Amino acid sequence: MPHRSVLVYDGDCAFCTTSVNHLVRWLRPNCTVTPWQFANLEALGVTRQRAEHEVLYVVPSGTVYGGAQAVAKLMLGAGGVWAWPGGLLTLPPVSWIAHGVYRLVATHRDRLPGGSPACALPADRRPGGRSAE
Template sequence: MPDATAEPHPSSSPPTDATAEPHPLSRPLPAGTLIYDGDCGFCTSIARWVERRISDDYLVVPSQQVDLGTIGLTDEDVARSAWWIDPDGTRSDEHRSIAGALRAMSRPWPAVGRLLTLGPINPLAGWTYRMIAANRYRLPRFGNPRRCDR
């Protein structure tokens, strides 16, 4: 996986078309960011829950509004998993992304976030995340996902 702090390829240059709008989040991401699939009703519902509880110092944003290349992610990466980007640029996926977001909330959520990545709970949390992610389109209660049928 590419390094999140890697510089853009020297041969890449900005578009010369004056009408081209910059990518919504081509600027550096803030202190911490949760990136989720904005085309998925389930993911969007969970992201809204996180957004209501997370500190204002952090950002919750759909992957469709992020210049993924600048943080070393691909469309395939964000289709597979939510991502947490730490202030130092460290990327975490799957249950570790949820744990990162929980640690950025007020009590009692940081303890829950730490718990998700401890000892025997870590593999169970990973398995649970992958099971939910693989079946998220079957959760109609969370809206009508447009592209959640992967």
């Protein structure tokens, strides 16, 4: 397990990379940020399939949060002004709405600014795709 929290994202997706870079710049989180393609997923207790599916936030205890809840935990961990909206994202019905919005964005990330058709493909079928195995 990691000694500090780790944010794991899809480094082959331009939309995901840009989004994470903005989050890191705004939040200045106290965690390690890494693309899943370069992470030791086994040590984090995460499968490649899950890492391809959603952004993940792994805390030192080994608990893994995915999707909108990963973003919420990232915001909570950043503290300060970000803790309030991060906490709000964990509470129903806001958490339900956040999950739906996250899934909608994740499903259509290839059509969003910075996305490309390759973002819609599984990692092993992307041009120049890398494997974590």
